[in-house]
Amino acid sequence: MAVDLTPGPVAAELAERTARFVRETVLPVEERHRGVSTEAIRRELQRAAREAGILAPHVAPEFGGHGLDMRDRAFVFEAAGYSLLGPLALNIAAPDEGNMHMLEAIATPEQKERRLRPLAAGDVRSCFAMTEPAPGAGSDPSALTTRAERVPGGWRIDGRKWFVTGADGAAFAIVMARTSGTPGDAGGATMFLVEATNPGMKIVRHIDTLDESLFGGHLELFFDGCLVPENAVLGEVDEGFRHARVRLGPARTTHCMRWLGIARRAQDIAVARATSRELFGSRLADLGMAQQMIADNEIDIAAAHGLILQACADLDRGGSGAQSTSIAKTFCAEAVWRVVDRSLQICGSLGVSGDALLGRFLREVRPFRIYDGPSETHRWAIARRVVRRHETATAR
Numbered sequence: 389m390a391v392d393l394t395p396g397p398v399a400a401e402l403a404e405r406t407a408r409f410v411r412e413t414v415l416p417v418e419e420r421h422r423g424v425s426t427e428a429i430r431r432e433l434q435r436a437a438r439e440a441g442i443l444a445p446h447v448a449p450e451f452g453g454h455g456l457d458m459r460d461r462a463f464v465f466e467a468a469g470y471s472l473l474g475p476l477a478l479n480i481a482a483p484d485e486g487n488m489h490m491l492e493a494i495a496t497p498e499q500k501e502r503r504l505r506p507l508a509a510g511d512v513r514s515c516f517a518m519t520e521p522a523p524g525a526g527s528d529p530s531a532l533t534t535r536a537e538r539v540p541g542g543w544r545i546d547g548r549k550w551f552v553t554g555a556d557g558a559a560f561a562i563v564m565a566r567t568s569g570t571p572g573d574a575g576g577a578t579m580f581l582v583e584a585t586n587p588g589m590k591i592v593r594h595i596d597t598l599d600e601s602l603f604g605g606h607l608e609l610f611f612d613g614c615l616v617p618e619n620a621v622l623g624e625v626d627e628g629f630r631h632a633r634v635r636l637g638p639a640r641t642t643h644c645m646r647w648l649g650i651a652r653r654a655q656d657i658a659v660a661r662a663t664s665r666e667l668f669g670s671r672l673a674d675l676g677m678a679q680q681m682i683a684d685n686e687i688d689i690a691a692a693h694g695l696i697l698q699a700c701a702d703l704d705r706g707g708s709g710a711q712s713t714s715i716a717k718t719f720c721a722e723a724v725w726r727v728v729d730r731s732l733q734i735c736g737s738l739g740v741s742g743d744a745l746l747g748r749f750l751r752e753v754r755p756f757r758i759y760d761g762p763s764e765t766h767r768w769a770i771a772r773r774v775v776r777r778h779e780t781a782t783a784r
């Protein structure tokens with residue numbers, strides 16, 4: 389099936405407006421704060437994005453957005469991703485963007501009004517609590533140990549989660565808990581909407597990590613007899629893993645889009661340096677090994693963009709996109725790392741210094757090879773599908 393490599397007219401204009409907004413409004417703030425935001429900065433940038441008409445462009449118009457499909461998101465999100473603070477400014481950063489996508493798809497009308505509307509407006513933030521410390525859920529979600537038991541009037545959640553991005557200051561968490569079966573079972577999970585004010589959801593600690601720019605940090609949470617009402621169930625009971633797939637494929641693809649923006653930025657920084665730096669009687673940009681790094685960056689960026697659009701086409705057609713989103717995620721996470729690393733190399737000591745943001749970019753993109761599925765998990769899943777396809781074809 390052919391893949392359309394161009395944005396629709398609305399997205400083309402929005403992407404251009406976003407690029408201008410990032411250049412004029414976001415980059416100066418990012419440089420002043422070295423890519424790390426505060427609540428006041430988030431609110432100020434989102435106010436400016438709202439005025440520019442580019443806030444939360446992915447949600448439906450009834451929730452204040454432009455209802456962009458996945459292909460159109462690719463162009464706008466890549467433009468926003470040119471700055472570490474761009475996605476936050478447009479309210480399309482993880483985990484809120486993925487949570488909005490899922491709420492729009494599976495929440496009840498009451499949950500949408502109560503949760504999606506303020507989230508899309510940037511009035512509140514959210515988080516997604518799936519991963520658990522060993523031996524719980526990680527690359528293998530079926531290891532889920534957090535339990536939710538029925539009690540009169542609702543549910544009681546007990547368990548421990550970690551690496552919950554943005555949990556500090558979030559108004560609510562979407563929590564995956566086991567409602568039937570035992571760890572190792574492929575089903576039996578349910579998602580719950582838990583208010584931050586719930587006394588049963590306790591912050592254990594902020595985890596010290598390599599990256600710093602994802603807003604709110606990464607937290608460990610303890611669910612200690614956490615009581616939630618019946619209407620806290622998101623989607624259907626025991627269907628949590630199926631519902632989460634609504635979020636996971638698109639969310640890993642939008643992560644690729646945002647980080648590809650940073651790869652383009654790193655390449656621009658490297659090319660600017662290579663064309664202005666004189667070495668051995670010539671411009672760095674005219675030396676063969678520097679040209680190779682610039683060319684390899686361009687190839688990685690172009691290939692990543694193409695694979696993202698392939699995944700978007702599958703998702704927009706209503707498919708699961710399981711294979712193409714895995715392929716795009718694995719390639720992009722590694723390509724973005726390579727591009728930032730080569731760009732830093734081209735800049736020499738400047739690249740390592742705090743005078744350029746490349747060192748920060750390197751730290752920010754490294755964890756992407758682990759979250760939204762480590763590269764090894766995706767390769768394992770990709771290979772299994774290929775082998776299954778072969779076996780099905782040869783059995784006929």
Ligand SMILES: Cc1cc2nc3c(=O)[nH]c(=O)nc-3n(C[C@H](O)[C@H](O)[C@H](O)COP(=O)(O)OP(=O)(O)OC[C@H]3O[C@@H](n4cnc5c(N)ncnc54)[C@H](O)[C@@H]3O)c2cc1C
Nearest residue numbers: 516517518519526527551552553755759760762764765768
């Ligand atoms: C910065 C950051 C933010 C995150 N934010 C969130 C969040 O908001 N919410 C949330 O729920 N989770 C979040 N996570 C957790 C993330 O989803 C998990 O780290 C990821 O699913 C991997 O699980 P794990 O860390 O338990 O690694 P493990 O499951 O212990 O895997 C360890 C390693 O095993 C290897 N491996 C995995 N599968 C295979 C295989 N099939 N074959 C061979 N080797 C394999 C890989 O190298 C992998 O890195 C975040 C993680 C990071 C780093």
